[in-house]
Amino acid sequence: MVASKVGGSVQLISRQGKDFTHRLPELAKAISALGAESATLDTEVAVFDRQLISRFEWLRGRPEGDVATPPMLMAFDLLELDGEDQRKRPLRERRQALEHLLKGERAMRGWSRRIRPRPTWAGARLSG
Numbered sequence: 001m002v003a004s005k006v007g008g009s010v011q012l013i014s015r016q017g018k019d020f021t022h023r024l025p026e027l028a029k030a031i032s033a034l035g036a037e038s039a040t041l042d043t044e045v046a047v048f049d050r051q052l053i054s055r056f057e058w059l060r061g062r063p064e065g066d067v068a069t070p071p072m073l074m075a076f077d078l079l080e081l082d083g084e085d086q087r088k089r090p091l092r093e094r095r096q097a098l099e100h101l102l103k104g105e106r107a108m109r110g111w112s113r114r115i116r117p118r119p120t121w122a123g124a125r126l127s128g
Helices: 025-032 091-102
Strands: 002-006 009-013 038-046 072-081
Touching: 002 025, 002 072, 009 025, 025 038, 025 072, 072 091
Parallel strands: none
Antiparallel strands: 002 009, 002 038, 038 072
């Protein structure tokens, strides 16, 4: 989902081009409160059940009983900031700017940091 803010106007647009702004008012409010005149973020929205399993299908019709978390916006990249295209900047710089922009914003429960893969033993053969 692309989250964008221009002045007081906010849009949350899915990768299929559907507008989710009015379906996710708490996230739209959080984007509106960002400390920038304009910003465009590459994000994902997640809702988790009581077993903390992400339920993307619940974004269409949000059931009340089984939801363990409010919708959360997870930002991955900063595409535009205050009228400047950020995509030409190195990813590290964009991520630092994104972290600074989101600092203290609770509705966006954190931004996606680079995760180092853990070694896995799946499919490993033991000899001996």
